[in-house]
Amino acid sequence: MGILFLAAVALAVGGVALSYLQGSLSPLAITAWATLVGGISMLMLSLALGEQVAAISWSRIALLAIVFNGVIATPIGYIAYFSLLDSVGPIRVNLITYVSPVITAILGWLLLGEQLLLQTLIGFTIIATGFFLIEYRSLTQEMARLRRPFP
Helix, strand or coil: CHHHHHHHHHHHHHHHHHCCCCCCCCHHHHHHHHHHHHHHHHHHHHHHCCCCHHHCCCCHHHHHHHHHHHHHHHHHHHHHHHHHHHHHCHHHHCCHHHHHHHHHHHHHHHHHCCCCCHHHHHHHHHHHHHHHHHCHHHHHHHHHHHHCCCC
């Protein structure tokens, strides 16, 4: 749990710090650097914890997951994150980190038959309530805009 907390803190601090680099580096360059630094950091942490490559169970599903996460999901997610950082700011863009577990749990349920426990659904409700409270003003303005007739 401590590592997950540190990951969330690192993402939030990194988002704020990187907002200052947004003008000098493209989202793609920031993504490349973030991936390199993050990958090296995770490798060092896993080696420090005594994890070994020989202990990995290489299966077709594991390789597909690595390719999907490393080649598709992570680069697209980072590019979207760093592109949004400039337009919506670090506080709003960090709200994305709260959506990821929701999407992951739903995909696990749909694709892998994993259970959605009552605690999970309560957590989703808390996340949605937090979004609503943070974005209340923006949401009400958008709803008012949508209610207006088209010219």
